[in-house]
Amino acid sequence: MLGPAAAGLIGLLFVVVTLTSGRERSETARGQALYLTPTALQFAVVMTFSAVAMAPRMAPVATASIFSLIALVGLVNATLAAIGIASPRAGMEPPHWSDFWMYGVTPVVGYLALCAACVEVWMRVEWAAYALAGVLLTLLLVGIRNAWDLVTWIAPMRGG
Numbered sequence: 623m624l625g626p627a628a629a630g631l632i633g634l635l636f637v638v639v640t641l642t643s644g645r646e647r648s649e650t651a652r653g654q655a656l657y658l659t660p661t662a663l664q665f666a667v668v669m670t671f672s673a674v675a676m677a678p679r680m681a682p683v684a685t686a687s688i689f690s691l692i693a694l695v696g697l698v699n700a701t702l703a704a705i706g707i708a709s710p711r712a713g714m715e716p717p718h719w720s721d722f723w724m725y726g727v728t729p730v731v732g733y734l735a736l737c738a739a740c741v742e743v744w745m746r747v748e749w750a751a752y753a754l755a756g757v758l759l760t761l762l763l764v765g766i767r768n769a770w771d772l773v774t775w776i777a778p779m780r781g782g
Contacts, residue, residue, distance in 0.1 A: 624758050625672025628665040628765075635662050635769060652711070657725055657772060660703040664729060664765040667696045667736075668758050675754075686744035689754075693740055697733035704730055725768055732761045 704726025710716045735757045742750035
């Protein structure tokens, strides 16, 4: 269920991008790098985990290896976004206080939990699948919250 939901939400992010049409590319580039791309990647991580989990007869070690690689890519991206949000550029509007926590810290913690769950899959711990499902659902819900935040911030600026 999580994979198709994430795939659909990636499509909706393309609609969000169209809300920035008509604006200078330089105005939107930093926001896309710090907010939109990490949110799209978050949905892609959930979708990819779901696809790999459905692969028939894949060895647990191979599954855990692929999961770990995907989780590490997400972790690096979320960490870079958190650092970027925490260090605003001079002359730019400072981010809302919640941005650092919801676009930065929460995904970083989620990806760290995902890495831990990948280790559990590798070790064939009985409850590892439940841990993965819980963390992926959390990442999906945080991504939905962040996508909603993007839309409600970008849409009112559309007229100006």
